[in-house]
Amino acid sequence: MITPDPTTPEGAAVIDLHEQMEDLEKRTGEWPGADVVDILGLWLADFDFTRAPAPTRWVTGSTWVLRRQDRHEDVVTLWADEASALASLAQHARANWDNVWGADGIPDSPPANDRRAVDLYYGPKDERDDEDYWLYADDIGRLAPAMPTPDGFRFPGEEFCTEANSAAVFHPMTGPYDEGLPCIEVGGVLVFAYLDPDMQAVRVSVDLDTAIEQLVRGDATVPLHVEVGNATVFSAGARPVPAKAWAGRMRWLARRVRWMRWWRGD
Structure with missing residues (x-):
């Protein structure tokens, strides 16, 4: 049927x-x-x-694109954030400071500030001749197949997901000497979120080995989509339902607003 x-x-x-x-x-x-x-x-x-x-294009993340061009090369590199891209550009400027040293307003040594070093080295946009650069943020796209997957896998429907989400379990640490880590379990998937002093960061890790069979595709992988704030930082196997993508985003926004109101005590 x-x-x-x-x-x-x-x-x-x-x-x-x-x-x-x-x-x-x-x-x-x-x-x-x-x-x-x-x-x-x-x-x-x-x-x-x-x-x-035609396959549908979905945004799976973002990156900073740096294109640097001169008489000898035309190089394009990708960076996780603007500051890193700018630091790379400033490094190139400092290594070639002799190209601009002696011109009006150019100090003998390059500034320590990355933005200042880049601005002095390249000068105004309309006055650049042999050297120029372009720095901008862009989306990372993925084309989702329009046809079903070869093995016929279909992600569980809304009713199944609602029941699984409502049965989610939080596993806290039992004390400071507990060797485990706090995690939430939903559909057999374990999501750990904790403070990592070695990484000096809030660390999030996902364990998919115990995912329930309804979530596992024929190639033994699990569709996974990860967001931080409003940015998609990882997406593999996710195929958003077009008719519900906007409605789902609005529900997420409504939950976000309610959380912010609770946080502020409104």
């Missing part, structure tokens, strides 16, 4: 056809051939059978 998925264009179209045929039978007591042909003709006109469905 095949159940049409109303969240996909194809599933919604099948359900719409079923409703039209039911309405026809209620009105006439049967399926008159001429009426059925008219309904099917209009219904089929909404489909395009001439080309394969």
